[in-house]
Amino acid sequence: MKYVLMFIETEEFAEELAAMGELERDAAYAAVERWFAEHADRITHHRHLAPKETATTLRLRGEPMVTDGPFMEGKEVVSGYAEIEVADLDEAMAVARSWPACPVVEIRPLA
Amino acid sequence: MSGRDADEALARVVREHAGRLAASLVSLLGDFSAAEDLVQDAVETALRRWPAEGVPERPDAWLYTVARRRGLDVLRRESNHRAKLARLRPPAPAEPDDRLRLILICCHPALSRAAQIALTLRVVCGLNTAQIAAAFLVPETTVAQRVTRAKRKIAEAGVPYRMPSEAETAERLGEVLAVVYLLFNEGYLSSTAERAHSRDLTGDAEWLASLLCGLAPNEPEAAGLLALIRLHRARGAARFDPEGRLVLLPDQDRSLWDHHAIEDAIALLTRAARRHRRPGPYQLQAAIVACHAEAPAWEDTDWPQILTLYDMLRRLDPSPVTGLHRAIAVRHVRGPGPALAELADLAGPLAGYPLFHATRADLLRALGRAEEARRADAEALRLTANPAQQALLRDRLSWT
Known part of the structure; x- marks a missing residue:
């Protein structure tokens, strides 16, 4: 089955990242690269998204509206995604559990 | 019959x-x-x-x-x-029992607690929707929707029907035990004489715990949970007076307890503890209940031992509810003043929990602060939906 792992950043995580020294940040990025390498055979593609400040949201029902920012003005925003192909949800959860960066991962099967 | x-x-x-x-x-x-x-x-x-x-x-x-x-x-x-x-x-x-796999899918962590409980009762215990609805005091359509939604999620999200890896099994069993424990609590707290017609969920919880003991013999927490449930159920006959009013532990007629069942449960707990030497929250809770069950009278309760067990429990499970129960032990070892001080940190997280206010009322009353005690009792009464607890609190408000 195919699943999309949505990586979700929280405000605290963004602050932690900002507070890191260069060495620490390099180590954090290296951990993410290792994760992608480790699961390469199961990841069909993945992207990191530009920061939420770059988002534009269109609401098409009712009076069409264009707003600056992500669709939900919340403390948690999607910062990237990876599509994986695995046998079932347990395997998808095992892959997601080892994710070394942002603290929330949503797993959604592709319809 | x-x-x-x-x-x-x-x-x-x-x-x-x-x-x-x-x-x-x-x-x-x-x-x-x-x-x-x-x-x-x-x-x-x-x-x-x-x-x-x-x-x-x-x-x-x-x-x-x-x-x-x-x-x-x-x-x-x-x-x-x-x-x-x-x-x-x-x-x-002679065929191996396949029900552990079944229980694990019903209690899959990707399902909500309510769905886990409803599925387990239907699929593993064979309850129907009407029985589950009556036991939880919710409309049948609510239970039916929960089950339908859960089944759809199992199919569409790809929840597998296979045993998890050995490393994962312990964690998944923890999830199952939590479901059974919650089911037991729900059944235990909602059991009143008035509701004698609805199904006794504590019986189903005991049966499930016993099944898990057999299916997962290497998990001492399954035995701990079974002992805990049996120790509570062994005192069932003394929990209500003939009019159906709740009788609290100090006032219970201990001759009504099933002492044979208590001995068996303690033996089960001791065996599991000796064999595995891996204490966990259910084993510790059972050990605490065992201290109460073994005391010939309320005055004989071994409170220092209970407090030691709560200290161990708090290290494994630092939840506010554990803190509340521990405070009650503190009261009996060190007095109501120190116990009340223990409650201070819990006021925020337990603001909506009736037992917190009832306990606080008790301590305030013991300290002679009657007016504050009344207010705490009134808050507890406002928060509880359980008729037996309501009656008890009302009684207290009219006497004090």
Whole structure:
């Protein structure tokens, strides 16, 4: 089955990242690269998204509206995604559990 | 046999066989939802026909036959399922019990707690939607929706029907034990004389815990949970007075306790603790209840021992509710003043928890702060929906 792992950043995580020294940040990025390498055979593609400040949201029902920012003005925003192909949800959860960066991962099967 | 006894006897027979039928069907069809429908159907048929016709000599064979016939009928178009169903047979006694896999799928962490409970009761214990709804005081449609949604999620999100890896099994068992524990608590707190007509969920919880003990013999927490449930149930006869009012532990008539069951439960707990030497929250809670159950009178309670056990429990499970219970032990070891001080940190997280306010009222009263005690009791009363607890608190408000 195919699943999309949505990586979700929280405000605290963004602050932690900002507070890191260069060495620490390099180590954090290296951990993410290792994760992608480790699961390469199961990841069909993945992207990191530009920061939420770059988002534009269109609401098409009712009076069409264009707003600056992500669709939900919340403390948690999607910062990237990876599509994986695995046998079932347990395997998808095992892959997601080892994710070394942002603290929330949503797993959604592709319809 | 009274109507209720007959119903319970029937429920027991169904419970012994429904889960194995479900496990066989899910394995065979590889389709949890279709299997679940067939089990419910067979159970409904049994509940309709057995009271009039009598329980068949081999209830398992009867249920399997009904499920197979019904399956061949409703799954007419699915030739794949039909060919498999033709092979459905009750498992021979020597065949391994497949129900652990079934329980693990019902309690999969990707499902909500409410859905885990409803699925476990239906699929593993063979309860129907009406019985679950009555036990939880929610409309039948709510339970039905929960089950439908959960089954859809299992199918569409790809929840697998296989044993997790050994490393994962311990964690997943923890999830199952939490479901059984919650089920027990729900049944224990909602049991009142007024609701004698609804199903005793504590019986189902005990049965599930005992099943888990057999299916996961290397998990001492399963034995701990079973001992905990049995110790509570052994005191059931003393929990209500003849008018159906709740009787608290200090006032209970201990001669009404089932002392034989208490001894057995303590022996079970001791065996598990000695064999595995891996204490966990359920074993510790059971040990605490055992301290109470072993005391010949309230005055003989070994509070220092209970406080030691709470200290251990708090290290493993630092939840506010554990803190609240620990504060009660502190009161009996060090007095109401220090106990009240322990409650200060819990006021925020437990603001909506009636027992927090009731406990606080008790301590305030012991310290002679009657007016504050009344206000705390009133808050507890406002927060509880349980009729027996309400009666007790009302009583206290009118006397003090």
